[in-house]
Structures are given as structure tokens and as C-alpha cells.
Amino acid sequence: MHELRRQGERRERQRKRSNAIFLGTVVALAAAVGAAIASSDEDEVTADCVVAAQEVDGSYRIVDDGLCSDSHSSYVRWVYGGNSRGGYVHGATTARPADTTIRTRSGTYISRGGFGSNSRGGGGG
Numbered sequence: 001m002h003e004l005r006r007q008g009e010r011r012e013r014q015r016k017r018s019n020a021i022f023l024g025t026v027v028a029l030a031a032a033v034g035a036a037i038a039s040s041d042e043d044e045v046t047a048d049c050v051v052a053a054q055e056v057d058g059s060y061r062i063v064d065d066g067l068c069s070d071s072h073s074s075y076v077r078w079v080y081g082g083n084s085r086g087g088y089v090h091g092a093t094t095a096r097p098a099d100t101t102i103r104t105r106s107g108t109y110i111s112r113g114g115f116g117s118n119s120r121g122g123g124g125g
Contacts, residue, residue: 043100045080047110048089052077059088065104078110 049068050060052075060079067076082092084105096102102110 043097045097045100045102046082047078047080047102047104048082048084048092049076049104050079050089050092051075055088057090059090060092062087062089065106065108069108 048060048062049065050062054060062084063076067073068078077094078096079089079092079094080097080102082089084090104110
């Protein structure tokens with residue numbers, strides 16, 4: 001009888017240990033997923049300086065960032081987001097996103113989001 005009780009107690013300890021390991025794994029996984037989501041929520045948008053006139057396919061021709069930063073020309077403007085391919089950006093918007101960090105593909109910050117955000121650059125858009 002004592003042997004059955006000890007086996008039962010041993011199984012109970014193993015079950016508790018397994019549950020603790022499982023729970024620890026779930027917590028660690030949840031923390032990793034939460035960290036990944038938090039880092040992706042940082043909201044950084046890529047900007048491209050483009051010729052203001054949109055191409056027939058809806059894309060914009062990318063030009064040197066300096067043209068947008070140094071000019072108030074109506075021929076160039078910043079566009080935000082999108083995918084760059086072959087000197088053109090597709091799927092971009094001309095609407096400047098609010099409360100987000102905006103950086104050119106070359107790595108220059110146009111603005112940093114959040115309270116007290118600091119804008120520089122601009123022009124043409």
C-alpha cells in the first residue's frame with residue numbers, strides 16, 4: 001500500500017514539474033511574441049524623394065533626396081511607404097504619417113514620431 005502511495009506521489013510531482021516547465025515555456029514564448037510586436041509597433045516609415053507626377057502605373061520615379069530637402073519645388077515631393085524597385089517606388093502615399101519616425105532609404109531621418117517630434121527636411125509636398 002505504501003508503495004502505491006509513493007508511486008502516486010512521484011507521478012504527482014512529475015506532473016507538477018511538467019506543468020511548471022510547460023507554463024514556463026508558454027510565458028517565455030508569450031514574452032518573445034510581445035517583444036516582437038512591440039518592436040514592430042515602433043512605427044518607422046520609409047520616405048522617398050520622387051518626381052511629383054505619378055507614372056501611369058501609379059508608381060513614382062525616385063530622385064536624389066537632396067532635391068526634396070533643399071527645394072520647395074512643385075516638381076519633387078516626399079512619398080511614404082511603398083516598395084522600391086528599379087528606381088521607382090510602388091504603393092507609396094503622399095500623405096505624411098503622423099506620430100511616426102520617417103527615414104529615407106539612405107538612412108536620413110526626416111522626422112521622429114511621438115510627442116515633441118522634430119521635423120526637418122520637407123519641401124515639395
